[in-house]
Structures are given as C-alpha cells and as structure tokens.
Amino acid sequence: MSKIFITGSSDGIGLETAKQLINLGHEVTLHARDKKKAKELKSKLDTKILIADLNSLEETKKLAQEINNLDKFDTIIHNAGAFHEDKQTIFTVNVLAPYILTALINKPKQLIYIGSNMHPQGAFDIEKLAFEKEVDYSTSKLLILMMSLAISRYWKDVYVNTVDPGWVKTKMANYNAPDSLEDGSATQVWLASNDDLGFSGKYFYHLKETIYSSKADDIKKQDKLINIYEELTNIGFPHNEK
Numbered sequence: 001m002s003k004i005f006i007t008g009s010s011d012g013i014g015l016e017t018a019k020q021l022i023n024l025g026h027e028v029t030l031h032a033r034d035k036k037k038a039k040e041l042k043s044k045l046d047t048k049i050l051i052a053d054l055n056s057l058e059e060t061k062k063l064a065q066e067i068n069n070l071d072k073f074d075t076i077i078h079n080a081g082a083f084h085e086d087k088q089t090i091f092t093v094n095v096l097a098p099y100i101l102t103a104l105i106n107k108p109k110q111l112i113y114i115g116s117n118m119h120p121q122g123a124f125d126i127e128k129l130a131f132e133k134e135v136d137y138s139t140s141k142l143l144i145l146m147m148s149l150a151i152s153r154y155w156k157d158v159y160v161n162t163v164d165p166g167w168v169k170t171k172m173a174n175y176n177a178p179d180s181l182e183d184g185s186a187t188q189v190w191l192a193s194n195d196d197l198g199f200s201g202k203y204f205y206h207l208k209e210t211i212y213s214s215k216a217d218d219i220k221k222q223d224k225l226i227n228i229y230e231e232l233t234n235i236g237f238p239h240n241e242k
Contacts, residue, residue, distance in 0.1 A: 022045065099233065104235065161201070
C-alpha cells in the first residue's frame with residue numbers, strides 16, 4: 001500500500017484517479033480548492049481532504065506544510081489545472097503551484113505531473129515570462145513538462161514522469177470528448193501503484209511511453225525556468241542531485 005496525495009481531486013480525472021487508487025487499497029489524501037468543494041468531495045469519498053486555492057501562493061505554501069505534517073508520501077500527483085481562466089491564473093495554478101509544492105514538500109518516491117497533448121502548441125519568450133507572469137494553457141503544459149524533465153535530472157532518487165491523460169470527458173475539456181475518465185486515470189493509477197518503476201523523465205499516454213515535443217528538451221531553458229520560478233516565489237529549489 002502506498003501513501004498518495006493528489007492535487008485537484010474534487011472532480012474529473014483527479015477524483016477518478018483517487019477512487020481507483022483507494023479501491024486498490026492505497027492511502028489517498030485529497031485536495032479541494034475551498035470548503036464548499038471539500039464538503040462535496042467528502043460526500044463522495046470518506047478520506048482526508050486538504051483545502052487550498054492554488055491561485056494563491058501563500059495558500060499553496062501552507063498546503064505544502066500541511067502535507068509535510070502528515071509525514072512522507074510515496075507519490076504526489078500534480079493533477080490540478082486551470083483551463084477556462086485568465087492567463088495569469090493559468091500560470092499561477094498550472095506552473096507556479098506545482099513548482100512550490102515540489103520544492104517544499106518532503107521528497108516522495110515518485111512525482112507525477114499531468115501534461116496535455118496541447119503542449120506542442122505552447123510558445124513563450126523566456127526573457128519576458130518573469131515579468132508578464134501569464135501563459136495560455138498549451139504553454140503551461142509545455143512548461144510543466146520542461147519542469148518535470150529538469151527535476152528528473154536533479155533528483156536521481158525520485159521517479160519523475162509526465163502523463164498525457166488524453167482528451168477526456170470532463171467539464172474542463174468537453175463532455176463529448178472520446179476518452180473516458182477511466183482512460184484518463186489509468187496511467188496515473190498504474191504509475192502510483194508501482195513502488196519501483198525503474199524509469200524517470202518519461203512521457204506517457206494511455207499506459208505507454210510516447211513522444212513529446214522536442215521543444216521541451218532544451219536543458220538550458222529548463223534550468224532558466226527553474227531560476228525564474230525561484231525568483232517569482234522566493235523559494236529556492238533543492239538542486240542536490242543536479
């Protein structure tokens with residue numbers, strides 16, 4: 001049995017992932033944006049729920065401390081994401097929040113980041129990013145993939161991978177999408193249920209490793225992005241394995 005924390009697990013793919021992992025016997029801690037969401041979630045799954053608005057850097061930092069107070073986790077799944085929001089919110093929730101949580105939470109055995117097949121359309125000017133602090137959804141998913149690849153280089157003692165869940169029937173995407181919640185959750189469930197993966201820095205789609213945009217492989221830009229996140233959040237990243 002593994003101890004797992006999932007951000008953005010009050011509905012959609014995050015909730016489905018939590019249900020499946022709980023059914024497999026894992027100890028899963030959930031996350032909701034506010035008290036109302038937490039109450040609704042509690043009626044569906046009777047397990048521990050932490051509350052934090054990831055659009056607030058201070059609440060995200062507090063969430064990291066609350067997670068650490070629960071002792072070390074085996075797996076952290078960074079599932080939360082903003083889509084139909086303004087570009088600053090997308091940058092904060094989809095990029096800065098995962099960075100803060102990764103930097104502050106005690107190292108787990110495994111980190112799973114949720115990507116998107118829209119990431120190849122992402123584009124950014126790295127010199128402007130620190131000042132503008134806003135990106136579209138596709139770019140946010142390119143940035144999270146680049147961060148995942150960077151961390152897989154820095155932390156050789158942690159399995160770090162990214163999952164493209166596909167185009168799934170959710171309120172974020174479209175209920176007419178071709179993939180089911182089960183399809184979109186299967187890879188995360190598989191990864192989180194394995195204590196000794198033996199691989200890191202990979203990109204998965206529907207239980208199989210797949211290719212991703214070569215734009216994400218620029219190591220100098222990966223490192224520069226981490227530096228930018230350090231400056232924006234005032235949180236240094238523990239580069240002990242770099």
